[in-house]
Amino acid sequence: MSTIVQQSWKRCQESNLVSTQKANDQIISTNRIKEIIQENHPLIRESLPLFNKLSPFLHSTEHIALLSDRNGNIIHTVGDPVFADHAQKVQLQIGANWQESNKGTNAIGTALIAQQPIQIFGEQHYFRENHFLTCSSSPIFSPSGELLGVIDISTRKEYTHTFALTIVCMIAEALQNRLLFAEAERVMSLPDTPEHNNWEPWLPLIGLDRDERVVGINRRAKQLLGSDMLGKQLDPDLERGARTVQDKRRRTWPSAAPTPQLKPFPRLVGSCPLFLQAKALAQKAAQVDFPVMILGESGTGKELFAQMIHQTGPRAQEPFVAVNCSAISENLIESELFGYEGGSFTGAQREGRIGKFEAARKGTIFLDEIGDMSLRAQAALLRVLQEKVVTPVGSNQARPVHARVVAATHRHLPDEVKAGRFRADLYYRLKGVVVSLPPLRKRSDILQLAAHQISQIAPDRQITLTKQAQAMLKSYSWPGNVRELQGVLIQAVFLTEDDEIDCEHIQLEGVEEESVPAAQGTALSLRDMECEAIKTALKKCGGNVSQAAKLLQIGRNTLYRKMADYRILAQMNQEEL
Numbered sequence: 001m002s003t004i005v006q007q008s009w010k011r012c013q014e015s016n017l018v019s020t021q022k023a024n025d026q027i028i029s030t031n032r033i034k035e036i037i038q039e040n041h042p043l044i045r046e047s048l049p050l051f052n053k054l055s056p057f058l059h060s061t062e063h064i065a066l067l068s069d070r071n072g073n074i075i076h077t078v079g080d081p082v083f084a085d086h087a088q089k090v091q092l093q094i095g096a097n098w099q100e101s102n103k104g105t106n107a108i109g110t111a112l113i114a115q116q117p118i119q120i121f122g123e124q125h126y127f128r129e130n131h132f133l134t135c136s137s138s139p140i141f142s143p144s145g146e147l148l149g150v151i152d153i154s155t156r157k158e159y160t161h162t163f164a165l166t167i168v169c170m171i172a173e174a175l176q177n178r179l180l181f182a183e184a185e186r187v188m189s190l191p192d193t194p195e196h197n198n199w200e201p202w203l204p205l206i207g208l209d210r211d212e213r214v215v216g217i218n219r220r221a222k223q224l225l226g227s228d229m230l231g232k233q234l235d236p237d238l239e240r241g242a243r244t245v246q247d248k249r250r251r252t253w254p255s256a257a258p259t260p261q262l263k264p265f266p267r268l269v270g271s272c273p274l275f276l277q278a279k280a281l282a283q284k285a286a287q288v289d290f291p292v293m294i295l296g297e298s299g300t301g302k303e304l305f306a307q308m309i310h311q312t313g314p315r316a317q318e319p320f321v322a323v324n325c326s327a328i329s330e331n332l333i334e335s336e337l338f339g340y341e342g343g344s345f346t347g348a349q350r351e352g353r354i355g356k357f358e359a360a361r362k363g364t365i366f367l368d369e370i371g372d373m374s375l376r377a378q379a380a381l382l383r384v385l386q387e388k389v390v391t392p393v394g395s396n397q398a399r400p401v402h403a404r405v406v407a408a409t410h411r412h413l414p415d416e417v418k419a420g421r422f423r424a425d426l427y428y429r430l431k432g433v434v435v436s437l438p439p440l441r442k443r444s445d446i447l448q449l450a451a452h453q454i455s456q457i458a459p460d461r462q463i464t465l466t467k468q469a470q471a472m473l474k475s476y477s478w479p480g481n482v483r484e485l486q487g488v489l490i491q492a493v494f495l496t497e498d499d500e501i502d503c504e505h506i507q508l509e510g511v512e513e514e515s516v517p518a519a520q521g522t523a524l525s526l527r528d529m530e531c532e533a534i535k536t537a538l539k540k541c542g543g544n545v546s547q548a549a550k551l552l553q554i555g556r557n558t559l560y561r562k563m564a565d566y567r568i569l570a571q572m573n574q575e576e577l
């Protein structure tokens with residue numbers, strides 16, 4: 001037995017776990033799983049593509065792969081359904097907790113404590129009931145070194161092979177690198193000298209934030225530089241030898257960079273007449289040089305439309321620079337937009353910086369959330385639009401502006417003008433062609449959008465929506481629009497084990513609150529009563545819709561329809577499993 005396993009057995013004995021008894025199974029409720037999924041969003045988002053890739057290879061191999069959070073809660077599994085069925089007998093499944101204090105020595109719980117990869121063979125498991133298993137696992141760390149969870153591959157002990165441990169370590173490493181790319185503003189690859197690298201497939205990577213401080217470092221880079229790089233600025237000598245492999249700043253700051261990769265036009269999906277009308281107008285606007293104002297609630301696709309206008313117009317070869325006006329503090333907006341001279345204010349870079357208007361060159365500057373700009377910044381912007389020049393902060397040298405302006409807001413600007421919060425002269429200058437994007441709740445093509453999003457989220461699977469799930473998506477109000485739909489579907493794809501998304505996989509925000517309207521008069525009271533009756537029946541039947549339908553003496557489909565109508569579908573899962 002390895003020292004790690006010996007120490008683990010000792011801990012189990014000291015905690016009075018009895019190996020011949022049943023393990024202390026802790027099963028989490030469906031609602032809690034949903035919360036855990038939300039808490040672990042980046043981990044799940046980045047691990048899904050890896051699990052999806054792995055899944056077909058595990059079929060008919062008696063292997064399953066699992067993802068647990070940092071507390072040992074299993075939140076995702078893929079693999080051979082026959083073995084998965086067998087593994088369920090010891091609760092090796094979604095919703096179970098495999099902390100060592102509950103399940104004794106095991107690859108998930110023990111790897112979380114040891115914080116290193118581990119393989120636990122049959123009898124090395126503390127509880128006898130787990131002796132049929134061999135499990136290999138590796139902890140997963142965030143780019144800044146925080147423990148996030150564990151990846152595990154489990155099989156019958158007869159199929160034990162050490163390669164499983166190697167695979168699990170490679171998946172963990174790939175996942176950690178994905179997290180680094182997702183979190184860092186810029187990722188640099190360090191030169192990897194042969195004497196440092198015996199067989200490693202991974203590049204030494206370092207992630208930097210906007211201020212060029214190290215915010216993440218992968219295992220290979222740690223081997224070269226040590227583990228105390230976090231928060232430090234990269235040494236200039238080191239930076240000279242390194243290669244930039246990702247630079248997100250180029251999206252908004254492409255001064256010295258080629259035009260960033262834009263989302264291709266066909267990705268703007270939809271067949272609803274309201275949407276097609278807006279699209280046709282935007283396509284026309286792309287060909288002329290008038291200012292464009294895109295109106296729409298948050299998440300309706302304003303930035304995607306702005307990109308489309310840029311990409312399909314004559315400026316497509318020039319940069320597209322997006323500026324979120326609401327995300328920049330009032331005292332920095334002028335330096336962001338117009339640039340600054342070296343040393344013009346505390347925190348400024350010594351050599352100065354060009355502003356986003358100049359960075360856009362002859363391309364497009366997309367001023368998102370323009371309605372949130374302060375009056376002072378509005379005055380400065382108006383000057384730029386009128387005079388077609390910018391004067392960097394701390395300079396008296398005006399520089400010409402050639403960029404086309406596309407603005408967007410979720411606010412009702414005429415009201416803002418009336419209230420004195422938005423300058424009327426700026427409003428009329430920006431207005432030009434007005435493209436209004438419909439909110440998702442008014443679109444008739446939600447299912448088309450949903451199917452498109454699902455195929456983007458899980459391109460290797462043929463996932464469909466059940467009729468009830470479709471009804472649920474159609475009846476929801478979608479305050480967060482297409483972005484919210486994306487989030488809901490990521491979670492649903494994640495939750496579904498087969499290739500069908502049903503209502504139980506769909507969690508809609510605030511549905512519970514929305515579902516019970518304030519009683520106002522008889523009609524509403526009747527609705528309330530029916531709604532309550534359905535909720536009670538569902539609760540009585542532990543969330544089983546067929547049984548609840550029998551109890552209510554209505555058909556199962558009618559019940560589903562009514563549940564969608566009252567938006568109580570999210571609660572149909574058993575509150576306690």
Ligand SMILES: Nc1ncnc2c1ncn2[C@@H]1O[C@H](COP(=O)(O)OP(=O)(O)OP(=O)(O)O)[C@@H](O)[C@H]1O
Binds near residue numbers: 296298299301302482
């Ligand atoms: N018609 C569409 N087809 C495909 N994807 C879409 C469509 N509309 C929006 N999306 C997607 O929805 C998400 C939100 O879109 P986008 O960021 O353009 O919205 P927005 O209105 O600019 O949001 P915000 O106002 O919050 O910045 C993006 O991931 C985008 O790709």
